[in-house]
Amino acid sequence: MDEKKAIDKENPTSSFSRRKLLKFITAFLGLFGLGAVFSSTIAFLTPPRSALKKVGGWQVVGNLSEFKEALSLSKVYFGLPILLMKEELGLRVFSAVCPHLGCIIQWDEKKKTFLCPCHDAIFDKSGKVVKGPLKDALLPFDLKVEGEMISVRLPEEKLHGYPSWFRITMISGV
Amino acid sequence: MASWTSKLSRWAEKRWDLKEVLTPILDTEVTDYKQKVRFCWGGMTFALIVIELATGIFLAYYYQPSVKGAFQSIVFITDQVHLGWLIRGIHHYASYLIIVTVAVHTLIVFFRGAYKPPREMTWVSGVFLLLLCFAFSFTGYLLTWDQRGYWATRIGTGMASEIPLIGEYLMIFLQGGYGVKQPTIIRFYVSHVIVLPILLIGLLIAHFFMIRRQGVKEPF
Ligand code: HEM
Ligand code: FES
Numbered sequence: 001m002d003e004k005k006a007i008d009k010e011n012p013t014s015s016f017s018r019r020k021l022l023k024f025i026t027a028f029l030g031l032f033g034l035g036a037v038f039s040s041t042i043a044f045l046t047p048p049r050s051a052l053k054k055v056g057g058w059q060v061v062g063n064l065s066e067f068k069e070a071l072s073l074s075k076v077y078f079g080l081p082i083l084l085m086k087e088e089l090g091l092r093v094f095s096a097v098c099p100h101l102g103c104i105i106q107w108d109e110k111k112k113t114f115l116c117p118c119h120d121a122i123f124d125k126s127g128k129v130v131k132g133p134l135k136d137a138l139l140p141f142d143l144k145v146e147g148e149m150i151s152v153r154l155p156e157e158k159l160h161g162y163p164s165w166f167r168i169t170m171i172s173g174v
Numbered sequence: 175m176a177s178w179t180s181k182l183s184r185w186a187e188k189r190w191d192l193k194e195v196l197t198p199i200l201d202t203e204v205t206d207y208k209q210k211v212r213f214c215w216g217g218m219t220f221a222l223i224v225i226e227l228a229t230g231i232f233l234a235y236y237y238q239p240s241v242k243g244a245f246q247s248i249v250f251i252t253d254q255v256h257l258g259w260l261i262r263g264i265h266h267y268a269s270y271l272i273i274v275t276v277a278v279h280t281l282i283v284f285f286r287g288a289y290k291p292p293r294e295m296t297w298v299s300g301v302f303l304l305l306l307c308f309a310f311s312f313t314g315y316l317l318t319w320d321q322r323g324y325w326a327t328r329i330g331t332g333m334a335s336e337i338p339l340i341g342e343y344l345m346i347f348l349q350g351g352y353g354v355k356q357p358t359i360i361r362f363y364v365s366h367v368i369v370l371p372i373l374l375i376g377l378l379i380a381h382f383f384m385i386r387r388q389g390v391k392e393p394f
Contacts, residue, residue, distance in 0.1 A: 046343075047350050047357065054352070102328055164342045165332035172352030 055080070055154065055173040062150045072107040077152055078173035082141060083107055083114075084150065087125055093143045093152045094127050099136035099166050114138060136162055139170065202386075212286075213390060215279035220378070222272045226310075229265040230367065237317065239363035241356050244319035269311060276307050288391040296388070299381045306374050313366040319359065327354050327362075 055078035062075055062084055073084040074096065081096035081104050094114070098105050103118035113130060114123035121132025128137045139162070142153040159167045176184075186192055236255060238247040251258040280300065283289055289297035316327040331354065335345035350357030 046347055051351055051357065052346070102325075102332065163332075164335040165328075165345060168335065168342060168345055168352050169328075169332075172355075 054171040056156060056171070058144070058151045058153045060149050060151045064145065064148045064150065071109065077141070077154065080154075080170065080173055082152065084152075085125070087112075089125065091143060091145065091150070093141040095139040095141065095170065097139075097166070097169065098134075099139065099162055100132065100134040102165070102169065105138070136166075139166075212282050215275050215282055216385075219272055219275040219279055222268045222275060223374070223378075225268045226265060226272065227371065229261050229268070232261045233265055234367055237363075239317070239359050241319065241359065244317060244359060248318050248320075269314060272307055273311065276304060280304060286391060286393075290391075293384070293388060293391065296381060296384045299377050299384070303374070303377050303381060306370060306377065310366065310370055310374075313362040313370065316354075316359065316362045317366065324354060327358065 059077055061077055061082065062073055066073055067084075067086045071086050075082050075084055083094050083096045083105070085092045085094070085107065096104050096106075098116040098118065098121060100116065100119060100121055103116050105114045105116045105121075105123070107113075108115045112125055114125075114127070115121075116123075116132065119133050121134055122130040123132075123138050124130050126137075127140055129135060139158060140155070142155050144151050154170060156171065159170055162170075183192075233251065236247055236251045236258070238244060248262070251262055253259075255261075283297065283300065312327075312330055316323045331345045331348045334348055335341040337344060346352065348358075348361070349355070350361045
């Protein structure tokens with residue numbers, strides 16, 4: 001027993017020795033360095049805040065006189081397709097981006113419903129889902145009329161509850 | 175008179191003593207079971223990868239990674255550049271074939287049980303190669319900047335955004351911003367032609383090194 005202990009003492013790797021401590025410190029610093037390089041790389045590749053420009057605010061998108069020819073108008077709001085509607089409920093505006101997977105919906109004048117061509121979602125004229133592979137209603141835009149001019153605004157507060165990609169796409173414009 | 179090839183090899187032999195280096199690499203017996211079609215799918219994938227690298231380099235001489243230039247430069251390559259249609263066509267169809275061959279290769283390796291020790295690390299490197307193949311396809315698909323490429327990317331980054339906690343960050347990270355726009359093209363282009371090829375070549379070296387050291391698994 002005693003003999004074995006004596007041997008261990010002479011063998012520096014078998015107990016906590018200076019060599020072990022140095023190895024430990026080197027490993028720690030090495031890992032720390034690798035972590036720094038890795039996290040800086042990710043940080044570099046992450047687009048800086050200043051590159052993340054949101055769209056928002058009022059934009060003039062049409063004129064009341066345009067409704068003489070049609071009861072629904074396809075327009076764009078900072079590149080986002082939207083639909084201006086004039087029906088019993090009055091003047092209304094919806095994002096034309098389907099909240100399911102992002103295809104562009106159309107108004108079916110005969111059936112008085114919105115139709116998405118991609119997976120056959122149908123929305124009633126208030127934007128609620130009638131049928132289809134999703135629960136989220138169409139996103140209504142804020143709207144105001146000054147004289148003949150129609151302005152609309154993305155209602156950021158209403159984006160809450162929509163899927164992430166939809167929220168990000170809406171504030172990005174297209 | 176000695177043929178020109180043996181003259182050439184003697185000339186090289188005198189200078190660099192190549193036999194010593196090449197013999198252990200080239201002098202391998204190809205046993206019968208290796209000549210079955212089921213052992214060819216990895217090699218076919220590799221052949222297609224070489225084709226992709228070669229045609230990709232040609233395409234890069236004319237391709238412009240920008241919203242204004244991308245689609246135009248694709249049309250230019252196809253319609254104006256001498257044999258451009260051929261180079262682009264090969265790059266395009268070989269990329270589809272790679273997915274087929276790499277999938278078959280993976281399945282065959284799986285059902286033969288060739289992933290078992292001592293070949294686990296070959297399998298692990300293979301999984302990363304498979305992911306790389308998908309990454310090549312995903313980034314390459316956007317570059318034409320046509321309706322198909324644009325919407326495929328929108329769907330892809332949208333899928334990423336559904337991952338809990340990191341989803342939104344990941345979507346913005348992949349796109350280089352809130353939308354699929356100019357920063358997205360640059361990101362995908364640099365990944366497609368610089369970053370992914372470097373990773374691919376590194377992993378292929380590891381994959382092949384392990385296969386040559388261990389040989390392929392014998393049939394049951
Ligand atoms: C870029 C893609 C790839 C290339 C170019 C490639 C190439 C090759 C080649 C040439 C072979 C030897 C012959 C053969 O069995 O076909 C091989 C074997 C092997 N590969 Fe791949 N491979 C790729 C992807 C993968 C993937 C995705 C996996 C699995 C997840 C994988 C796992 C393996 C394994 C375990 C072997 C040994 C097979 C055996 O011993 O029979 N490889 N690979
Ligand atoms: S994208 Fe509209 S129903 Fe799927």
